[in-house]
Amino acid sequence: MASEQFVQYLISGITSGSIYALVGLGFTIIYAVTKIINFAQGEFVMLGGLVSFTLIYRAGIPLVPALILAILIAAAVGAAMYLLAIRPPKKASVVSLIIITIGVAMFVRGIAGQVLTKEFIRLPSFSGEKSISFLGASIDPQALWIIGTMVMVTIILHLFLTYTMVGKALKACAINPVASSLVGINPKTMALIAFVLAAAIGGIGGVVFAPLTLMSYQGGVMLGLKGFVAAAIGGFKSPVAAVIGGLLLGIIESFAVAANWGPFTSAYKDAIALVVLLLILLIRSGKLAEEERAG
Amino acid sequence: MNGSVILETKGLTKAFGGLVALDKVDLSIETSKITAVIGPNGAGKTTLFNLITGVYPVSGGEIYFQGALLNKVPPHKRASLGIVRTFQHVYLFGNMTVLENVMSGQHPRSSYGFLEAALSLPKARREEEAISLNAIKYLNLVGLGTYAEHDALSLPLGQQKLLAIARALATEPRLILLDEPGAGLNTLEKRQLSDLIRSIKEMEITVLLVEHDMPLVMGIAEWVIVLDSGQKIAEGTAAQIQKNPKVIAAYLGEEVE
């Protein structure tokens, strides 16, 4: 493969990987604090894209305020989801919660389709359409926005978790909910914050991704799945690992399609994420087996 | 010491990474006796139980049950060999009635499988009859006969612990390991527990118990083994142990619970 092609595929992989990373961050945050896998995570990304589109083209709001408003709305939906669907059930089992998040995802997806738009939409690029040349490859400037945003979000999140009171409380809650509640950290408040944070990050992802690719109200499903794989690679514990996982997945996808291996034509690009997922689970299952044997 | 030995450990060791929970422990548990294992927190008592029941694999040494090596026997097979345990946190089957919990205990003493169950064949029905009758017998033994149809979790803690013992007895064991049976019980319940343990002994079942309540232990144990930091530091009758300076030092050395 020529080096320009290599760079092209690499950047393409890192770009989509950045989106997966953002979704994966959302999964990780919610899981770490509440032990819930939020199947609606992908929908927050979708909302980011579709809501900003609606605000810009139907309500005539200028670009930047529309983007910010869209992210806030996504965050609000996250809060509503937690308060209305997650907090109420007491002693809900894993299965129940999974079904609930699936139900919310369906609901949000359907409403978005009905109220916002059924069509494939695209936002205007943030800084124009002219490709940038880098190491022989031509890159859409939006890709830089995406990668840059992902890096910013990761850094800010890290600072937040490490240096602010709320962030530290979140981390404490993730590590040991019982002990944290004993020192006055309210797990319910932490859970709410986790949902809002995850939704906002998802919204941000949607907002930067929408200019690069066509999005529809159904788009959340696949993004959610891939973000999940990203988080799974990170073991659902570390935001940084989720980011690495997302990037890895994006890169693997990109090169698998490039190499045109067997079933991995672009039509089956999505299957790659599944295979990676099953590999991870297989490895985990194998590790658990080893642990049992070694004691 | 008269009587034969039902359980023996030689150089039994268990390490979790760098932490050694049991360090070359040699034990000899006599048949049909009530033996207690005591020691400060972290002494390795629960680890010992977990090794005997197979929950943890052994790091070193051997365990012999009725003369046969136990190390490689998978945990679920040990019940049919005659080893059963109760848990500190009870672990009842909350989705069943009291009676069903005890009937579950008959699992290793019955044998009909999926096919016979699916078609409700005569063998299945016959065994179910026997299972029911036996379960009621054990339920009555612990005094919970009238609660047969109640939900298992509707019982107060003291009775839940009795139910757990009934379930264990239903496996028709040779050796029963009781993990802190007295925890959370009031004085009356503890007395009932002591009586129950003595009747278990009379059924010629060997009792091995871990317990923190000293009066309870000293009241029923015929033999006491003391562990501290993974090692056996003393054994003897209750009277001997109470006067043993090493034992006193071990307990005085630990933080107030």
Next chain:
Amino acid sequence: MIARLKSNWSYLAIATLFAFLILAPFDWFLGQYTTLMIVIGIYTIVTVGLCLLMGYTGQVSLGQAAFFGMGAYISAILSTTYGFNPWLAMLVAAVATGAFAYIIGYPIFRLKGNYLAMATLGLGLIMWIVFKQLNQFFGEPDGISGIPYLSIGGFVFNTSFRRYFLVWFFCLAVLLISQNIVRSRTGRALRAIHGSEAAAESIGINVDQFKVKILVLSAVYASLAGSLFAHHLRYVGAQPFDFMASVKLVVMAVIGGLASVWGAIFGAGATHVLSDELLLRFGDWDVIIYGLILVLVMIFMPEGLFVRLKDILERLRLRYRRRGVEP
């Protein structure tokens, strides 16, 4: 052949059900809904397996449609491309699906909770992609058609009336077998595993083996249902076996009451009718309402609609009993 039931009321209820089912496909009763009830019967078979796996044994499967689809596709391919006798194809499908479940069972059950859910989800999705590939290989791009009807000797199941009885024959057989299993030592072992794996193991239950066995059973049920599905529609596409299909199956199990074998009929029926009705009445809004219902049911009635109804009936019955009036 039937294990004893809880009370005489249960016998009465089942007898009523039998009568209803036998009379249903006649035109003067519910004949116009025969096709609907065939499909409900097929889904009930899958749902019962899922109830045993999830409700009784406490495991999770978000990919049960994979087994359902395997039954359908194997039956379809063997009876069209390879000219197998449909009954033989059905048997082969069931054995193959069961074997597959056996192979993935041990590694998969090392995972617990969320991870198990995701593994089954991933498997379901992968099988769906496989099905789509099979469409291309063995049939027209979107599915395999030309699947023959089932027949016994010269008697062909070519009318809905006939297929109705065929399907419900299997369905009732599955229900009775499952009922027997639940009330047996095996059923107790499964519930013990759900209650406490540690305690179950301590009383001699081979936890891993039971989990795999019940997975295999649920897979065989699903495969059987899939084969019946193929020979009913005479066409299989990948769409009825996608992720939403697996979700619907879980919903059927949940609404029917996870720990209720007979509730599966109710769960399958209610869910299927609901999603069809919603689609008819509300067009695109069906997904929205469906999602809303899912959330509400799981929040307020996690033990299942059917079980809640049974509880209410049971409480009424006890109240009458106390007043000295024998029902």
